[in-house]
Amino acid sequence: MSGKTKPKLAVWKFASCDGCQLSLLDCEDELLAITQEIEIANFPEASRAVVKGPYDLSLVEGSITTPHDAERIHQIRRSSKFLITIGACATSGGIQALRNFKDVNEFISIVYATPAYIDSLQKSTPISEHIKVDFELRGCPINKMQLVEVISAFLKGRKPNTPAHSTCVDCKRRGTVCVMVAQGKMCMGPVTHAGCEALCPTYNRGCFGCFGPKETPNTSSLSSEFNAMGADNDEIMRAFRGYNAYAEPFRKESELHEKENKNH
Amino acid sequence: MKKKTKTIKVDYLARVEGEGGLYIKMKDDAVVDVKLKIFEPPRFFEAFLRDRDFREAPDITARICGICPVAYQMSAVHAMENALGIKIQGPLRDLRRLIYCGEWIESHVLHIYMLHAPDFLGYQDAIQMAKDHKAIVERGLKLKKAGNEIVALLGGREIHPINVKVGGFYKVFSKNELNVLSENLKWARDAALETVRWTAKLPFPEFEQDYEFVALSHPDEYPFNEGRLISNRGLNIDIAEYENNFVEEHVEHSNALHSVLKGGGSYFVGPMARFNLNFKRLSPIARQAAEEAGLKGVCQNPFKSIIVRSIEVLYACDEALRIIESYEKPDRPFEEMLPAEGEGFSCTEAPRGILYHRYKIDNQGKILEAKIVPPTSQNQKTIENDLYKFVPKYIQLPQEELTWQCEQAIRNYDPCISCATHFLKLDIERN
Numbered sequence: 001m002s003g004k005t006k007p008k009l010a011v012w013k014f015a016s017c018d019g020c021q022l023s024l025l026d027c028e029d030e031l032l033a034i035t036q037e038i039e040i041a042n043f044p045e046a047s048r049a050v051v052k053g054p055y056d057l058s059l060v061e062g063s064i065t066t067p068h069d070a071e072r073i074h075q076i077r078r079s080s081k082f083l084i085t086i087g088a089c090a091t092s093g094g095i096q097a098l099r100n101f102k103d104v105n106e107f108i109s110i111v112y113a114t115p116a117y118i119d120s121l122q123k124s125t126p127i128s129e130h131i132k133v134d135f136e137l138r139g140c141p142i143n144k145m146q147l148v149e150v151i152s153a154f155l156k157g158r159k160p161n162t163p164a165h166s167t168c169v170d171c172k173r174r175g176t177v178c179v180m181v182a183q184g185k186m187c188m189g190p191v192t193h194a195g196c197e198a199l200c201p202t203y204n205r206g207c208f209g210c211f212g213p214k215e216t217p218n219t220s221s222l223s224s225e226f227n228a229m230g231a232d233n234d235e236i237m238r239a240f241r242g243y244n245a246y247a248e249p250f251r252k253e254s255e256l257h258e259k260e261n262k263n264h
Numbered sequence: 265m266k267k268k269t270k271t272i273k274v275d276y277l278a279r280v281e282g283e284g285g286l287y288i289k290m291k292d293d294a295v296v297d298v299k300l301k302i303f304e305p306p307r308f309f310e311a312f313l314r315d316r317d318f319r320e321a322p323d324i325t326a327r328i329c330g331i332c333p334v335a336y337q338m339s340a341v342h343a344m345e346n347a348l349g350i351k352i353q354g355p356l357r358d359l360r361r362l363i364y365c366g367e368w369i370e371s372h373v374l375h376i377y378m379l380h381a382p383d384f385l386g387y388q389d390a391i392q393m394a395k396d397h398k399a400i401v402e403r404g405l406k407l408k409k410a411g412n413e414i415v416a417l418l419g420g421r422e423i424h425p426i427n428v429k430v431g432g433f434y435k436v437f438s439k440n441e442l443n444v445l446s447e448n449l450k451w452a453r454d455a456a457l458e459t460v461r462w463t464a465k466l467p468f469p470e471f472e473q474d475y476e477f478v479a480l481s482h483p484d485e486y487p488f489n490e491g492r493l494i495s496n497r498g499l500n501i502d503i504a505e506y507e508n509n510f511v512e513e514h515v516e517h518s519n520a521l522h523s524v525l526k527g528g529g530s531y532f533v534g535p536m537a538r539f540n541l542n543f544k545r546l547s548p549i550a551r552q553a554a555e556e557a558g559l560k561g562v563c564q565n566p567f568k569s570i571i572v573r574s575i576e577v578l579y580a581c582d583e584a585l586r587i588i589e590s591y592e593k594p595d596r597p598f599e600e601m602l603p604a605e606g607e608g609f610s611c612t613e614a615p616r617g618i619l620y621h622r623y624k625i626d627n628q629g630k631i632l633e634a635k636i637v638p639p640t641s642q643n644q645k646t647i648e649n650d651l652y653k654f655v656p657k658y659i660q661l662p663q664e665e666l667t668w669q670c671e672q673a674i675r676n677y678d679p680c681i682s683c684a685t686h687f688l689k690l691d692i693e694r695n
Contacts, residue, residue: 028412043389045281065306069305107312120305204435205427
């Protein structure tokens with residue numbers, strides 16, 4: 001290692017719950033080893049020390065919700081060689097994107113007594129709507145082993161191995177009995193991106209879409225199935241309108257059911 | 265004579281959860297203004313909970329905080345059950361205490377070893393601290409993991425667990441499955457005792473203050489999910505009376521609302537409040553460790569909160585072992601909850617202090633109104649008050665050192681800004 005400079009890692013936060021960056025500190029067995037290979041140059045949640053950019057790898061958590069943050073993300077892109085978004089907020093706008101379906105000023109007045117003090121954009125948007133993103137890691141929260149994989153892949157200069165199939169496939173792989181077929185529970189597994197190892201069905205509940213839409217998801221077919229199981233439009237709308245509500249396939253499907261709900 | 269102005273500024277506070285800063289302005293060594301600035305963007309949870317189903321509240325509100333999601337889930341389920349007039353008893357109630365033990369261990373140990381201890385020992389972070397104190401940092405990581413293992417088993421995963429539901433759990437475990445946790449927890453209990461002894465020897469500034477401590481109190485147990493709200497100045501109320509006694513104020517420099525006692529001003533929630541008000545309900549091993557550390561049921565110095573957190577970690581390990589020891593698997597994982605019109609209140613003890621939830625639901629189970637008051641909003645004013653008193657005492661220190669000490673004074677509270685904005689940035693201005 002002598003004479004070799006370690007790549008510089010920066011962790012950035014936008015509107016979020018801190019859970020995805022906490023995943024890095026939750027790597028209790030790997031954390032000290034990771035810091036042998038990489039210099040933590042900017043990670044305010046963990047350190048006072050700030051090393052100036054540019055940074056070799058930036059991890060971005062959270063969505064863009066304020067005019068100031070919409071500016072700040074561009075500065076971060078300029079100082080980052082490789083930029084990865086971590087989690088549903090950064091990748092699809094997060095749970096706070098539920099505001100995108102309503103009037104944000106009404107929301108502000110519900111929570112805050114003096115709305116004039118609050119500076120907030122109409123919509124909560126993913127990082128990729130503002131800058132070029134090199135890789136998106138899904139999940140609400142991310143899977144910490146996938147985070148270790150993504151950092152390792154970056155260090156070795158290879159593509160991260162994070163499968164893009166559906167959560168449904170992971171249930172079959174694990175041998176979990178289908179909760180929709182066997183227990184009649186609504187499950188988002190067929191349209192949801194893999195990453196959690198199909199966790200919820202192993203706890204007797206249907207998937208609720210933490211990892212967002214998989215590639216080319218057949219959302220309308222799943223909605224028909226939910227409908228056949230007795231779900232009404234409001235229930236189907238809410239199923240798609242969760243932690244990845246603003247991801248396009250989920251957004252379109254939820255809007256369809258919102259419209260039908262109003263027509264009834 | 266011209267007055268000298270001095271400011272202390274920290275644009276972006278480190279080792280706290282979320283985005284905030286500090287601004288302090290002084291004129292001739294007197295502090296004239298302290299602002300704990302919270303620029304973490306607001307996320308409007310109380311607004312978008314409206315029109316959602318009452319059963320969705322535990323999963324949605326967990327997303328307010330990645331560090332203490334279990335606290336949000338616990339306050340949410342208890343408030344909904346309160347609205348429906350149902351009380352969960354027996355092993356399901358014990359399992360809720362057990363998952364909360366896991367979160368206290370994970371969250372407290374993160375703060376003790378990774379966020380707070382580096383201040384006392386003069387390191388920028390735990391990674392630097394590990395270069396000189398490798399065995400200590402490794403002990404911290406392993407202890408944190410023991411807490412996470414409880415949450416990961418009972419909750420499905422450490423962050424945003426998926427197994428908590430209104431009425432109980434989606435899945436419950438056999439005694440043998442829970443027993444798997446015991447071996448590590450026995451090690452963790454010993455490590456927690458070592459942690460109490462280690463933190464008790466850290467260098468503490470003299471800073472004993474007179475606070476109004478507020479915490480839950482339960483006749484038989486150290487509080488997690490249940491009890492009356494009491495204080496050392498005579499408050500003793502049912503949770504449903506919360507909003508008659510506390511009020512949230514909206515101030516310009518913060519995206520987090522400040523919570524104050526009606527007519528009483530600031531108050532103090534969290535580990536020190538719980539400890540001071542519930543000392544005799546700690547288990548014998550935790551009480552004895554506290555006494556050995558010089559804290560016989562009273563701690564008035566917020567810098568010593570690191571010792572109190574360690575005592576609570578010890579208690580949580582001990583309590584987790586007790587619960588597992590006496591556990592018998594319940595007949596069913598949850599009580600069936602049918603929607604009914606109602607209003608429900610709940611307050612549970614998040615790692616950082618009391619977390620209040622109130623919901624109104626209609627007869628279809630739709631949420632009509634939600635109110636959430638996290639611990640950090642309740643401590644904001646006390647943090648600012650501490651700085652008013654702390655800065656004049658240490659004004660002779662060089663700027664860089666004073667700034668660091670002010671940051672430490674804030675970190676005493678383990679503030680969670682993500683929670684408080686449903687909160688931090690330091691400027692000290694000297695005149």
